[in-house]
Amino acid sequence: MSRAHAEVRRYGVLKAEDNEILTRVGPGTLMGELLRRYWTPACLSEEIPAPGSPPARVRLLGEKLVAFRDTTGRIGLMQENCPHRGASLYYGRNEDAALRCVYHGWAYDTEGRCVDMPSEPAPFCEKVRMRAYPVHESGGIVWAYLGPRETMTPFRDFGTDELEQENWSATKQVTDCNWVQAMEGNIDTAHISHLHQWDGIDDIPDDGSDKPGYPSNAMSWKFWRHDRAPRLELDDTWYGYRYAGIRTTPNGNTHVRITAYVVPYTTMVASIPWNQRQGLFIPMDDERTARYSFATKVPENVQGYGGANLFAAAPFSTPISRGRRAGVIKREYTAGNDYQIDREVQRTATFSGVADFVSQDFMVTESMGPIYDRTQEQLGSTDKAITRMRHLLISAAKGLAAGKEPPAVGTGLDFRSIFGAEKILEPGEDWRVLATLEDPTFAEAFDASRRHQHA
Structure with a gap:
C-alpha cells in the first residue's frame, strides 16, 4: 500500500460518531462549540x-x-x-x-x-x-463572534480592514447540504479534471506557455484535462495546510495547483499566478450552508501576469457560465429543476451537462443528501486533502472539549500572508515556497504592492 493510500485510510473513512461530530453545529455540540470560537x-x-x-x-x-x-x-x-x-x-x-x-x-x-x-x-x-x-x-x-465573551480573540484580518470598497468584493449563496460536504469540493483538486470539463478545451491552441513559469488560464484547463489523476502533496501550517495537486503537462513539465485551507471553514483555491480569493463555507444549520466568496486586490506579478481569479475572468469562450457577480446570488440551478441538466450537452459538449460552473458543484454535493453518511465512503489517494481537513476539525473539536485552545486563533497571526498559487515548476523548484516571501517573484510583487499602498 502506498504512503498516500495509507494516510487516507488512517484519517479517511469516518466512524458514525466522528461523522456526527464533524457535521453537527448547534449550541452544545462539539463542532458547534469549536466554530463559535472563530469570527x-x-x-x-x-x-x-x-x-x-x-x-x-x-x-x-x-x-x-x-x-x-x-x-x-x-x-x-x-x-x-x-x-x-x-x-x-x-x-x-x-x-x-x-x-x-x-x-x-x-x-x-x-x-x-x-x-x-x-x-x-x-x-x-x-x-x-x-x-x-x-x-x-x-x-x-x-x-x-458567537462564543463566550471571555474567550473572544482578535478579528482574523485577511487584508480587508484597511481597504477601500473598490478593492474588495463579496458574494453569498445558499446550498442545501451540510457545510463540510459543501467545503470538500473546494479542496478537491481531482474533480476539476472531470466535473468541470468541456470538450472545447481540445481545440484550444498551444500558446507556448507549457513551459516552466506561469501558464495562461487556457493552458491550465488543458493540463487538467490532460492529466486526470493528480498526485497530492500536503504541507501542514500554523493555520491548517497548503497542498499541491501535481500534474504532468503535455510537454512533460510539472504543473502545480496550490490550495490553502484555513481552519475551520476558509479555502483559497489555486489561481495563476497567486490568489487570495476566499471560499467560506458557513453552517446556517446542520443541513444548509451559506457559501461566501470574498476577495481583496492582490499584488500583481511584476513580470507581467496579473493576479486575476481563474473562474471570474477566463480569457476564452466556454459553454460554462462563470460571470462575475456580487452580493446575494439567487439560485437558478437547483435540485427542483435538476440543475437544468441538458443531456445532449452532456453527451456532446460538457462533462456534466450543467451550464453554470458553481452549480455543477451544488449538483454533486447536494445530491449526496443533506448530511452524507461517510461510513459508506471508499476513498483514494486524491482524497488526501479532504481527509486531513476532517482530521484537523475533529481533533480540534475534541481538543476544545478537553480544554485545549483552538488552532489559528490569538494575536500576532498574519492571515494576510496566505495565498493559493499555480505554476509550472522550474527544475528543482519547491512548490511550498510559491506565493510566499521566499518566492522571489512574489516577494518583489508583494513589496511593490506595499509601496504603492503607502505612497
Missing part, C-alpha cells in the same frame, strides 16, 4: 445596507438571529424572537437607535438591551436583555 460571517453588509434599513434574518450555527443597522449606523446581531412573547423582530421597526417589536413596542439596542417598553405602566427595561453577539464589519461582510 464567522453572519451576513453581507449589503443585506443591511444603510442606517435605519430593514433588518435581515440570519440563520447561523443553528441559531435564529436578526441583524440590523440602527439609525446611527451601528450594527446589531441578536436573537430573532422578542423575549417578551416571542414575536419575530424581523418584522420590527428600525427607529430611534433601536429595533422595536411591532407586537407590544418593546425596543432593543444593538447590545440586546431593552431600552423602551411603552406597553408597561412601570417599565422594567433593566431586567430584560436579549441574546446578542459582537460584530465586526470588514470586506463587505458582517462577522460575528
Whole structure:
C-alpha cells in the first residue's frame, strides 16, 4: 500500500460518531462549540445596507438571529424572537437607535438591551436583555463572534480592514447540504479534471506557455484535462495546510495547483499566478450552508501576469457560465429543476451537462443528501486533502472539549500572508515556497504592492 493510500485510510473513512461530530453545529455540540470560537460571517453588509434599513434574518450555527443597522449606523446581531412573547423582530421597526417589536413596542439596542417598553405602566427595561453577539464589519461582510465573551480573540484580518470598497468584493449563496460536504469540493483538486470539463478545451491552441513559469488560464484547463489523476502533496501550517495537486503537462513539465485551507471553514483555491480569493463555507444549520466568496486586490506579478481569479475572468469562450457577480446570488440551478441538466450537452459538449460552473458543484454535493453518511465512503489517494481537513476539525473539536485552545486563533497571526498559487515548476523548484516571501517573484510583487499602498 502506498504512503498516500495509507494516510487516507488512517484519517479517511469516518466512524458514525466522528461523522456526527464533524457535521453537527448547534449550541452544545462539539463542532458547534469549536466554530463559535472563530469570527464567522453572519451576513453581507449589503443585506443591511444603510442606517435605519430593514433588518435581515440570519440563520447561523443553528441559531435564529436578526441583524440590523440602527439609525446611527451601528450594527446589531441578536436573537430573532422578542423575549417578551416571542414575536419575530424581523418584522420590527428600525427607529430611534433601536429595533422595536411591532407586537407590544418593546425596543432593543444593538447590545440586546431593552431600552423602551411603552406597553408597561412601570417599565422594567433593566431586567430584560436579549441574546446578542459582537460584530465586526470588514470586506463587505458582517462577522460575528458567537462564543463566550471571555474567550473572544482578535478579528482574523485577511487584508480587508484597511481597504477601500473598490478593492474588495463579496458574494453569498445558499446550498442545501451540510457545510463540510459543501467545503470538500473546494479542496478537491481531482474533480476539476472531470466535473468541470468541456470538450472545447481540445481545440484550444498551444500558446507556448507549457513551459516552466506561469501558464495562461487556457493552458491550465488543458493540463487538467490532460492529466486526470493528480498526485497530492500536503504541507501542514500554523493555520491548517497548503497542498499541491501535481500534474504532468503535455510537454512533460510539472504543473502545480496550490490550495490553502484555513481552519475551520476558509479555502483559497489555486489561481495563476497567486490568489487570495476566499471560499467560506458557513453552517446556517446542520443541513444548509451559506457559501461566501470574498476577495481583496492582490499584488500583481511584476513580470507581467496579473493576479486575476481563474473562474471570474477566463480569457476564452466556454459553454460554462462563470460571470462575475456580487452580493446575494439567487439560485437558478437547483435540485427542483435538476440543475437544468441538458443531456445532449452532456453527451456532446460538457462533462456534466450543467451550464453554470458553481452549480455543477451544488449538483454533486447536494445530491449526496443533506448530511452524507461517510461510513459508506471508499476513498483514494486524491482524497488526501479532504481527509486531513476532517482530521484537523475533529481533533480540534475534541481538543476544545478537553480544554485545549483552538488552532489559528490569538494575536500576532498574519492571515494576510496566505495565498493559493499555480505554476509550472522550474527544475528543482519547491512548490511550498510559491506565493510566499521566499518566492522571489512574489516577494518583489508583494513589496511593490506595499509601496504603492503607502505612497
